[in-house]
Amino acid sequence: MQNIQNMQKDETAEKKRELLRELPSMDKLLALDAVTPFESRIGREAVKSILTETLDEERQALLAGKTREVNRLRIERRALELLRERAASSLKRVINATGVVIHTNLGRSILADAATNAVREIASGYGTLEYSLKEGERGHRNAHVEWLLRQTTGAEAGIVVNNNAGAVVLALAALAKGREVIVSRGELVEIGGSFRIPEIMAFSGAELVEVGTTNRTRASDYERAITDQTAMLLKVHPSNYRIEGFCEQPGREELAELARRHGLVFMEDLGSGTLIDLAELAGLPGEPSVGDCIRKGVGLVTFSGDKLLGGPQIGCLVGQADLIEKLRKNPFARALRVDKMTLAAFDATLRLYLENRTREIPTLAMLAKETSALRSEAVALARRLRNFFAQREKNGKSALSARIVVVKTRDAVGGGAFPQTELPGWGVAFSIAQYGSAARLTRILRNGRYPVVTGIEADALVFHVRTLTPQDPKHICDAFADIFGLLDG
Numbered sequence: 001m002q003n004i005q006n007m008q009k010d011e012t013a014e015k016k017r018e019l020l021r022e023l024p025s026m027d028k029l030l031a032l033d034a035v036t037p038f039e040s041r042i043g044r045e046a047v048k049s050i051l052t053e054t055l056d057e058e059r060q061a062l063l064a065g066k067t068r069e070v071n072r073l074r075i076e077r078r079a080l081e082l083l084r085e086r087a088a089s090s091l092k093r094v095i096n097a098t099g100v101v102i103h104t105n106l107g108r109s110i111l112a113d114a115a116t117n118a119v120r121e122i123a124s125g126y127g128t129l130e131y132s133l134k135e136g137e138r139g140h141r142n143a144h145v146e147w148l149l150r151q152t153t154g155a156e157a158g159i160v161v162n163n164n165a166g167a168v169v170l171a172l173a174a175l176a177k178g179r180e181v182i183v184s185r186g187e188l189v190e191i192g193g194s195f196r197i198p199e200i201m202a203f204s205g206a207e208l209v210e211v212g213t214t215n216r217t218r219a220s221d222y223e224r225a226i227t228d229q230t231a232m233l234l235k236v237h238p239s240n241y242r243i244e245g246f247c248e249q250p251g252r253e254e255l256a257e258l259a260r261r262h263g264l265v266f267m268e269d270l271g272s273g274t275l276i277d278l279a280e281l282a283g284l285p286g287e288p289s290v291g292d293c294i295r296k297g298v299g300l301v302t303f304s305g306d307k308l309l310g311g312p313q314i315g316c317l318v319g320q321a322d323l324i325e326k327l328r329k330n331p332f333a334r335a336l337r338v339d340k341m342t343l344a345a346f347d348a349t350l351r352l353y354l355e356n357r358t359r360e361i362p363t364l365a366m367l368a369k370e371t372s373a374l375r376s377e378a379v380a381l382a383r384r385l386r387n388f389f390a391q392r393e394k395n396g397k398s399a400l401s402a403r404i405v406v407v408k409t410r411d412a413v414g415g416g417a418f419p420q421t422e423l424p425g426w427g428v429a430f431s432i433a434q435y436g437s438a439a440r441l442t443r444i445l446r447n448g449r450y451p452v453v454t455g456i457e458a459d460a461l462v463f464h465v466r467t468l469t470p471q472d473p474k475h476i477c478d479a480f481a482d483i484f485g486l487l488d489g
């Protein structure tokens with residue numbers, strides 16, 4: 001029995017060795033007509049490394065028994081696919097047809113024109129990043145946005161760093177290192193996997209003291225936990241989750257008063273952090289603005305620049321001048337400083353708030369869009385797509401049975417804000433019998449010249465129009481022309 005098994009093993013091992021010998025050689029692949037143009041573009045060494053990668057992949061698949069024969073054509077196709085992939089940047093612009101406005105995977109907020117223009121201007125030349133034209137000497141990079149932050153939030157002072165996670169780390173390290181920070185058990189949250197309050201706390205060198213319960217925490221819970229080691233009361237926005245029902249958290253005024261009485265810092269990680277009343281702008285109630293928190297006595301507020309604010313990735317810290325001064329002096333502030341492109345984009349975005357031009361901020365405009373306007377856009381997109389297929393048939397291509405229907409959609413704010421709120425939207429449902437499942441169609445659309453990311457519902461693709469930019473409908477048609485125009489049938 002043992003022997004028979006061994007013999008079978010030897011046989012399969014021999015068969016595998018034979019298959020490995022059948023793999024095409026590097027020289028054969030290098031000589032392919034489709035491969036040679038890549039050599040002049042990215043160099044022979046880079047092409048060879050990509051071909052080696054392809055052959056290694058194939059070798060592993062054969063050894064693992066995942067492939068049982070050497071298919072030369074398939075290997076060549078895979079090699080070309082990898083070459084094309086590596087020769088172009090994988091950081092590409094895409095069309096967001098998901099209806100999720102602050103789509104974290106797709107880069108959160110898109111910038112206002114004023115902000116992208118400012119980035120281009122400052123990035124393509126030298127600038128006043130750390131230079132004062134008035135004095136003709138060294139200036140401070142934070143100075144460019146501090147006045148704007150004070151103006152838009154009502155805070156005494158402000159500083160910006162790379163992102164909000166960095167802002168929280170900086171604040172904890174500068175104000176509570178080696179001391180205790182009191183947090184409600186209902187606010188010990190994880191945001192997007194890598195940001196977990198207990199871990200951030202440990203990393204910053206502050207000691208977490210949990211109080212209350214998951215659903216209810218009172219001011220007296222905080223007060224009982226205060227010792228001579230306490231540095232801070234920390235409030236954290238639960239962002240991507242909600243506790244509902246029998247629940248309670250003390251008000252900001254109450255905690256501010258408690259912190260004042262005990263000489264503690266009262267900080268709030270607001271997460272998204274809006275600068276305006278979203279109830280008024282977009283019918284989204286219940287979210288305090290940064291200014292609200294400052295007015296209620298929060299000593300230090302941290303928030304992101306690229307969530308509800310609608311700017312670039314940045315982390316803001318605003319509040320009492322003495323606290324901001326301590327942050328400024330901490331070495332982390334230097335390690336987390338922002339670059340000139342980010343500052344330019346942020347400055348331009350804040351100016352839109354200052355000048356009451358918030359409608360020019362795409363995130364806010366998309367959130368505020370009227371349902372009737374969305375419906376008109378969906379109707380127009382559907383008409384465009386139908387025209388495309390009609391034209392295609394006129395050109396003599398055989399008919400594809402495309403189903404194009406204007407539908408209601410459920411859109412979302414995204415970015416961990418308003419997780420329970422559905423935004424009523426409109427879109428176009430699309431399917432083609434010849435292309436089988438919606439999953440297959442989305443894969444094709446994702447990999448075209450204008451990659452489109454869509455929703456799927458009831459085995460149809462759904463283009464949510466809320467998150468489309470003005471040029472996107474045309475690009476969707478161009479993508480369709482690439483995909484369906486060339487293939488016949």
Ligand SMILES: *Cc1c(COP(=O)(O)O)cnc(C)c1O
Nearest residue numbers: 163164165191237239271272304
């Ligand atoms: C999103 C979020 C963060 C992380 O902010 P980034 O800007 O992504 O670093 C931290 N805290 C809260 C409460 C958040 O919602």
